[in-house]
Amino acid sequence: MQFSSSLLENAVNEFAKLPGIGKKTALRLVLHLLKQDTKEVGHFSEVIARMRNEIKFCQRCFNVADGDICSICANSIRKQETICVVESIRDVIAIESTQQYNGIYHILGGIISPLDGIGPDQLNIESLISRVQKEKTEEIIFALNPNIQGDTTIYYIQKKLSAVTVNPIRITTIARGIAFGGELEYADEMTLARSLQNRLPVESYVSGR
Amino acid sequence: MQFSSSLLENAVNEFAKLPGIGKKTALRLVLHLLKQDTKEVGHFSEVIARMRNEIKFCQRCFNVADGDICSICANSIRKQETICVVESIRDVIAIESTQQYNGIYHILGGIISPLDGIGPDQLNIESLISRVQKEKTEEIIFALNPNIQGDTTIYYIQKKLSAVTVNPIRITTIARGIAFGGELEYADEMTLARSLQNRLPVESYVSGR
Numbered sequence: 179m180q181f182s183s184s185l186l187e188n189a190v191n192e193f194a195k196l197p198g199i200g201k202k203t204a205l206r207l208v209l210h211l212l213k214q215d216t217k218e219v220g221h222f223s224e225v226i227a228r229m230r231n232e233i234k235f236c237q238r239c240f241n242v243a244d245g246d247i248c249s250i251c252a253n254s255i256r257k258q259e260t261i262c263v264v265e266s267i268r269d270v271i272a273i274e275s276t277q278q279y280n281g282i283y284h285i286l287g288g289i290i291s292p293l294d295g296i297g298p299d300q301l302n303i304e305s306l307i308s309r310v311q312k313e314k315t316e317e318i319i320f321a322l323n324p325n326i327q328g329d330t331t332i333y334y335i336q337k338k339l340s341a342v343t344v345n346p347i348r349i350t351t352i353a354r355g356i357a358f359g360g361e362l363e364y365a366d367e368m369t370l371a372r373s374l375q376n377r378l379p380v381e382s383y384v385s386g387r
Numbered sequence: 388m389q390f391s392s393s394l395l396e397n398a399v400n401e402f403a404k405l406p407g408i409g410k411k412t413a414l415r416l417v418l419h420l421l422k423q424d425t426k427e428v429g430h431f432s433e434v435i436a437r438m439r440n441e442i443k444f445c446q447r448c449f450n451v452a453d454g455d456i457c458s459i460c461a462n463s464i465r466k467q468e469t470i471c472v473v474e475s476i477r478d479v480i481a482i483e484s485t486q487q488y489n490g491i492y493h494i495l496g497g498i499i500s501p502l503d504g505i506g507p508d509q510l511n512i513e514s515l516i517s518r519v520q521k522e523k524t525e526e527i528i529f530a531l532n533p534n535i536q537g538d539t540t541i542y543y544i545q546k547k548l549s550a551v552t553v554n555p556i557r558i559t560t561i562a563r564g565i566a567f568g569g570e571l572e573y574a575d576e577m578t579l580a581r582s583l584q585n586r587l588p589v590e591s592y593v594s595g596r
Contacts, residue, residue: 179480179483179484180460180480180483180484181451181480182445182450182451182452182457182459182479183442183451183452183453183457184453185437185438185441185442185451185453186438186442186451188434188437188438189434189435190440192430192431192434192435195431196416196419196420197415197416197419198412198415199416203407205477205480206404206406206407206477207405207408208438208529209439209475209476209477210405210406210586211405211435212438212439212440212442212451214439216439216440219435219436219439219494220436220439220440221401222401222404222435223433223435223436223439224432224433224436225397225398225401226398226401226420226428226432226435227428227429227432227433228397229394229397229398229417229421230420230421230423230425230428230429230432231429232394233392233394233421236391241391241392242390242395242421243391243392244392244393244394244396248391248392249391249392250391253579263510266546267419268414268415268418269417270391271388271389271390272412274388274389274391275389296578314463380545382575386554
């Protein structure tokens, strides 16, 4: 792609660095910005820079925060005794969108994946262990993606936890099964087999809705 | 979508204003930027703001430019006697990518479309007429999208031109027909009819490749 302006070219190249944005899409976005007010584009650029410069990570759960503690941890209405362990901030936002969870979180920042060179030391696992030792945690819910790496991570953390905790903590994981609206014939064997093993009494299923 | 940080929320909302970017994509982009160096994100934001603040439009052809005249108009190797009339900057980039055109451009900034409230006065038509009167233009090539608005615009400009020009100017339009790789059975009747009417001698077709 040839541009008659280096300013335009640089802007397109910057946008094209973003994931899932090719050169053509980048050009469309830049030409859109070019049509906007200088002030509006200035605001866009400022908000992005401020976000990166000023955003903090919660010292307790590693969620994004405006201060030292995120708004979820600081919310006294939320059940501070239930910790939901997730891989990333995106998972927190997904769970929050359901409006069904009233506990707090712990963000690992990834999952154990030896093939990608990610071991337990690179994740926020130690801080979870010490958190559980300090706080009056009653339940830990693992909400990790259902795959080998997720299961490995759950297994590793559970071992660690059982070695240090004195009081019994309930350790659970989100249910795996056929997704709502999914079709049995297209489900993989693993999922179908597990959802048969972990079948629920119809009573609890109906009341759980 | 609920966010635990207003900085993050603002950034996502800004990205979601861009065309074709929904909330989920905006979040993915913002989380990507969050993983980058502060310096890199600062550069991203600066390049966007600079682009909007400092970019100029060529005083001759209305293309984007770093100075008063764009690099295409300033290029003395290009044939200054041939003007390709296009709707937008995007079309210039598309034609430049073919590396087949060696003339200069004139960007209308839109096409005549009464339904959208766009009349000839809102477009760079007057400047094209006065340009043709001043410069030694030999040919004008219309490269507008083939639809009713495009044809109306061509008709309007051609009328205007014939009223003011003394020396004969060759006025052409890009060929319409079946696209390379296209299939006859899926072509609309209008396109197929036109491509039959404007059939080419096979000789010129082969040499034209």
